[in-house]
Amino acid sequence: MIRAFVAIRPPGEVIDRLVGLQAGAPGRVSPPENLHLTLAFLGEIPTRLLEDADAALGQIKAPGFALTLDGVGLFGGSKPRLIYADVAPCPALTALQAKVAQAARGAGIELEARRYSPHITLARLDKRGADRKRAERFAADRAAFLAGPFEVTEFGLYRSTLHAHGPVYDRLKAYALT
Numbered sequence: 001m002i003r004a005f006v007a008i009r010p011p012g013e014v015i016d017r018l019v020g021l022q023a024g025a026p027g028r029v030s031p032p033e034n035l036h037l038t039l040a041f042l043g044e045i046p047t048r049l050l051e052d053a054d055a056a057l058g059q060i061k062a063p064g065f066a067l068t069l070d071g072v073g074l075f076g077g078s079k080p081r082l083i084y085a086d087v088a089p090c091p092a093l094t095a096l097q098a099k100v101a102q103a104a105r106g107a108g109i110e111l112e113a114r115r116y117s118p119h120i121t122l123a124r125l126d127k128r129g130a131d132r133k134r135a136e137r138f139a140a141d142r143a144a145f146l147a148g149p150f151e152v153t154e155f156g157l158y159r160s161t162l163h164a165h166g167p168v169y170d171r172l173k174a175y176a177l178t
């Protein structure tokens with residue numbers, strides 16, 4: 001079984017901006033190599049299904065597009081569990097995500113039903129909500145964060161390996177947007 005997801009990796013200068021943005025964040029900050037924008041989380045799937053997903057993802061025809069990161073948000077309501085960099089509305093991203101989801105489902109992968117909410121995870125928080133005050137201040141103080149626009153020219157299929165020190169992500173495949 002392989003834990004896999006499909007994602008966009010921002011270019012180096014945007015990663016640098018995100019690393020700067022993370023300074024002072026509460027919780028477990030994502031290391032620079034883990035920063036990405038998920039398009040679909042495929043879950044723990046057998047190798048055969050991963051191969052089918054790869055074939056379907058390889059068939060996707062979609063143009064490249066410009067993406068802008070805009071602001072900082074929290075997921076989890078009164079017990080925030082995650083701090084993220086938000087993504088400015090981008091119809092081309094929405095269209096690509098729909099194609100990726102369709103490809104994955106077509107390959108027989110069950111995706112979560114919840115609505116797609118594009119974000120880049122900056123830090124994961126204490127589950128009991130202990131970081132709430134700091135997280136809220138952190139996000140509010142950085143509401144004006146802006147990075148990009150940057151060109152998205154490809155997306156990738158990634159493996160996630162869970163370790164005690166956090167997940168390690170490896171890109172297995174890249175797909176060009178043309």
Ligand code: 2AM
Binds near residue numbers: 005037040041082
């Ligand atoms: P997150 O950063 O918001 O947690 C690899 O785990 C990627 O898939 C992460 O970007 C993660 O999003 C995303 N993902 C979406 N649903 C997930 C789930 N149920 N479990 C783990 N990761 C998930």
